[in-house]
Amino acid sequence: MHVLEVLPPRLYPCLNSQKRAILRTLQISIHPYPSYEARKERGDDRTGLETNEVALQQLYDLISGTVNRGEGNSCLILGPRGSGKTRLVERCLLNIPNKPIILRLSGWTQHSDRLAMREIAHQLNQQTGTTIFVHPDDVPRNIDNDYPDRELNPFLDKSVSSMLVSSASLPLSSHLPTLISALPTLPRPTIVILDGFDLFSLHPRQSLLYCLLDTAQSCHSGAKSRGLAVVGITTRVDTVNLLEKRVKSRFSGRILRTAPPQDLEGWIEVAKATLMPRVLDENQEKSYNEEWKSLWNMAIEKFLSDRSVTKALNETFSITRDIRMLNKIMASLALHLAPTSPFPSVSQIKATVLSQRIRPRSPFLHTLSYPALCLLIASVHVDSTGHSTFTFEMLHECFYDQLRTSLSAPVQVNGGSIGMAFEYLVSVKLFTCIAPSTGVAKEFVKYHSVVAREDVKKAVDKTGQINLRKWFTKAQ
């Protein structure tokens, strides 16, 4: 049975729902908060994720120790980008019983300890100030603990402390140690997740980390304290070395590692699972008839067993093991399915890999306007005289010399067009400014061209303008 080249119109809806199903699968795997079932199903599908499974088990043990037995724990999850660190934590948290208080901080947004603390206070208010999470039995006993701020500030009277519950109110920075040491006294165990852990260690004196880790370490299991777990997430391998001695000595030293798929088979497996998604909406199920299903499955089998496809995937795998890269390639493949080419093809994956993986530095050079190309050639000329930087006037002079000497210049350029072309090249950052330009007239600001000589050559060849090519070859 051969694969159809052009799709009959009755199968158009099938193609569309297939596309949507693929994108949906991709979104679920990218999206940080997918439904548990989908995640479990996908997690089971994967091979080559054993490292992550081990880490998951360890993290689960650690956190359940905190939640069930009130331990103070700390650990660091370390792994390259896209190896599933955040996903690991989320998966783990979904399985934890008793709904602990979860504080999520990110080094990217909380640039200072003060901001981090405000965010902690806010999230505490969100999670304990509402009654949804509070166990009914705990309410009368721990009423003070529901409002940690009140405990922190004995000078506040009652009305003010009740105001503190609203999310607008936040404690002062001097209360940081007290606020954090109050965490184990909350009605429920607390889990603090620090994304970008290495960035927190760059804060002055590492006081937040110190407080958190100190509290976690000194957290004794007992009736009073409820347990605190500090989970750091980072890609930086030397993060532990960044910690000050007093902070490091309070860190448990537990490092859980995550890894992307280790072999190409796992990678292709993921690709296959993406292209043949099992999760389908009810709506989609209707239009997903058997005929289409068999056609599609056959096409995918054929596609994935093609040698060029395997090669493309293998190359990608050798460059990066970030699963998000694969997801992007798959998404792009799915986008370009059309009734005229209903199944992914070899040429498509080649184009996709080019546009999503390692992108060419300046793919549009040959479509540049005539004056802009002239300026690029002039910059090559200037470069070949031994000057790596140039001003607009230098390029202009070079261009005019060429215009004077060759009578065959195709376009007489005057007016503002060459200046506009220069500004265009600056604005798309093909020319980058290298010296501070204050107090220097615009035409004398020094620039540097980021376009390699070969790229200019290719672009000039591609435009097929003989004059430009002649001029270009003069630069030796």
Add this chain to the structure above:
Amino acid sequence: MEDVSEAHYIGYEELVTDLSTLLTYPPPFIYINDPISPRTTSMIVDSIFEKFIEEFPGGSSSIRAAKVNAISCFSARLLYDSILNSLASWEAQWDDGCANWNIEDDGPRWNENFDGFIHGLHALCAYLQDEKARKKGKGKQKQKSTEYEGDDVRLIIAIERAERLKDNLPELLVPLTRLAELARIDLTVIFISDVQWEDIRPPLGASPDPFFIDVLPLTKETITNRICSKFSYTSDDLEPGPYHPSLKGLYSHFISVLCDVCFPFTNDPQELEYIAAARWPGFVQPVLDEHRRKVTSESENEMNEGDAGSTLHPPTEDVRMRLSRIFNSSLNSAMEELYPRLTNATEWASANQPKSDLLAKPPGEVMKRGTLGSSLDKDEGMKSLSRMSKFILVAAFIASTNPTKSDLRMFGRGLDEKKRKRRATKATGKTKGGPAKIPQRLVGPVQFPLDRLLAILGALLEENDVESRPPAPPEYTIPGEYTDMETGRIGIYSSIMKLTSMRLLHRMSHPDRIDGPPALKCGISYDVALLLAKQLDIPLNDLMWDPI
């Protein structure tokens, strides 16, 4: 109207299908790169949003889109507020004190920091979900089956000119690209820029790589097609104007000629449309004049004929040829003036308006209008200068361009009152290794002390100004002594001060410094200097160290 929106998409079909398919289940971060015309792309993205939200199950209560411009949102607060207001479809009212969107009147502010912004997004999501639930409660019986599953609200945030974020708000770049992850809601961030992602990507891989969508530059045919199909009829037979249905054929011809002329210089469809809009009314003016003349004469001849004669017919091939001959040369000048925006379209159009009834005149009589004199007159601002100021400027130009060591050779005079021998020819550059020397004129002016300026000024005056002055008083016996006295006058200093305040000279040393002479730099270009030198009869090219 349908027609117009279709025309809007010409050349961008791929972007439209890609983006609208992608938005059904969007990745968290998309980067749209259009190196040629990011404005057009962002307009198209706008209309994609509109259409997508309309067709999305649940409509605007389950999906919201916002587009902000990173140029206008130059501070973090502006960015947060504009995004939230636009997502909530909230317009600040002057009467309410231009309050930003909020659930309660005195709720927390969302623009304090990035955390506040994320709280704002959460609040907005909750608000929209509430609204949706309320709506659902109302129309529950009617649309049960088509309900979009879940109460999730999807937010789309597009930021155009995203390259500005790198300069203005570098600390926001990483959080914005990770926004979906940080806010943990169904959200997509789209950056639109003419710069490649590699140029604005934060270091150390702090941001996840986006899903790339590249907008390919349009070909000449596509652009021609695009502009032609945007020809919308705004005039009819009652009041024939340049955008009359009968003129569409002529318009296509006009556009294709225009694209032929301008395409080598710019392939931005918007720029071409701008030039077309400036030239077209003038281009068809003769046709309309002709028509009006005909109608008037007919109505004079036969009062009761009816209005059959008043329809505007498409012009004949002959007329088209004549129009092209008359106007083609002006297309080039339109490009030269309008593309760099030396003037605006309206002004250019009125300045280049053809004479009325051009077609009625015999072809020989139709004079080609000269183009509008370049509005950027170099002489502008120089006319008011005094003769002495001009001398100072030329001297400053020489001082900024020639190396200091060359002054004695250029201006030194022996006792025999003969010019010293100049350097015979240009030094052969290749004698030493290393890169060839670039003329100072191209690298930019160097700074010089005031003393040197005065010395050069003295030399210039002595050589070019002595004859035009009243004879020196008898007490000055040494040659040049009188000139020396002249250059020491307070008038010279005040002229220099004045020129500095006009920025024709730049003062480089700090004004408070009192030791040593102040350092200056020349602020005029070679062309201007040459012009001034010509007025003063100074052979400037002979006085330049680097030959031109």
